[in-house]
Amino acid sequence: MSITDLIYLSQKSLRSNILRSILTSLGIIIGVSSVITMISIGSGARIEVEQQIERFGSNNLIVRSQSSSNRGVSMGTNSVNTLTLKDMEALKEELPAIKAIAPRVSLSTQIVANGNNWLATVTGTTNDYFDLGNWKFENGRSFEDEEINSGSRVAIIGKTVQKNLFDTDNPIDEVIRINKVPFTVIGLLDAKGGTAWADLDDTVIVPLKTAKQRLVAKKFPGDQIRSMTINVRSSELLFKTEKDVDTVMRKLHKISANGNPDFVIRNYAQFLNARQESSRVMSILLATVAGISLIVGGIGIMNIMLVTVTERTKEIGVCMSVGAKKRDILLQFLIESLMISLIGGLIGIALGLGVIFGVSEYFKWKMSLDYISIVLSFVFSSSIGIIFGFYPARKAANLNPIDALRYE
């Protein structure tokens, strides 16, 4: 008896009880859709985290100046720059876990070139900034030591700035005016894309010294800086280093352990961890639902198949009398339960896709559909069908032809 004949016979008997077949597969439907949703939540979170690391670099802490409240009056975010290059040197010296630190001064200003105007954020920093922020060059180069030390008027621009000033033309060696000061463009950065709150490509980067001398001399006098990006040697050291930085900074700024600091440390990993943690909790929840409903679904299939075998005892006897072997009967019932579970699997996949679509639209969660999860669902549901269908099928196959024929 060929497999197509078996499938034909099975679908006949399933269709004669279509409501029962679908109700039976309900457990599988819920189980499979949970599996699919679970996997795509998990891999969506993973991909999002990877993308964020790609954008912002990994193992970074950002220390930023913060106006400490002075007798209860906040001085405003940008009013005071409490960080200095001395702080940076001290941190480097005190904490061996720190691999590199990129200082940063910044201002928002008018850029003019090619007869075009554009308002962009200008950053003054060192070459470390590019490594730490995972910036890559589409064209041109980073700063040379001579340019950094002498305060040359050279600039590296992001894609958005290029687009608005030069359209698609090569900006290298062109002159742009930042705050009326002419700069020569020496590099063009690769696009990173926007985040929800900022366009990372809307940037102009110049050497720290140049910025301090020519652009922000008033805003960042002496060795004041706006912030620094600290790169930690490994992710295991990240959280410990965050505490150490806090301690050292408090010591440098003479702030007691429970005093109000004049700086703030941002650990991007914190956000990523929270994101991963919440999707992990969600995944565990769904995995539990999936596991329970797959088992319950399997038991449901077994239950219905046992009923079916009993109902069709006489029929089994008839089949045996016309020459069905044990194997034929076994296969037929196995295929029936397999079909129930696979139909459940298919409906479950459709439902899961719906849930994924709904959740990612509604919650703006990144969900990634893994083909693996569809394959896995098929494997899950078919093995459930076979495992839980086996006992009833064997019971049918082991019937004695005479007893089965006489069964009323």
Added chain:
Amino acid sequence: MININSLSKEYVMGDNKLLALNNIDLSIKEGDFVSIMGSSGSGKSTLMNIIGCLDVPSSGDYFFRDNNVSTLNSNNLAELRNKDIGFVFQNFNLLPRLNAVENVVLPLLYSGKDSKERNKLALKALESVGLKDRLYHRPNQLSGGQQQRVSIARAIAGSPKLILADEPTGALDSKTGLEIMKILNDLNEKGITIVLVTHEDEIAKYGSRIIKMKDGKILEDKKNVNN
């Protein structure tokens, strides 16, 4: 074709042992039409089931076309039933979800014939029992006589050597019953051996040989001179 030597069949029901067949000797030649008669409990159905390889004897030998059936396993028995034996039951025993053709195709499915040949054989069998215009009706859309014809078509589709009919007219009115008997008679005339179980003299007399059973023993075995 059939050789039965000192065959017994014992059923154990709790503490009681029931001797359904008691030391039976019987041989049936190819082409015979044998009617087995007897009241219920006489062992005629048990004998029939053993001849049909649905059941195995407790002791004694049963040779079917040189196969010692007592030594065969369930797969071999299934194969014998599939290729050499056709059953016609009192209650037709058709599968309710399948139409006439599909019911007739069923034994051919198990013998592994390809679908083209299966359908050809099934149509031929249905045609020969006069159901050419009822091919795609399901059992509940057919009369009793028509259902019995389908079941005869199912029995002969695989061109068996032996047809076992267990009270084939039992659920039919007498006119329809006679039509069915005529079909069986025609099949016998084409050379198919027929073993018929019945308790009606009217039906039994179609046989060329009538065997009467009682209490698991053969009481009488004689040629039917009227036939």
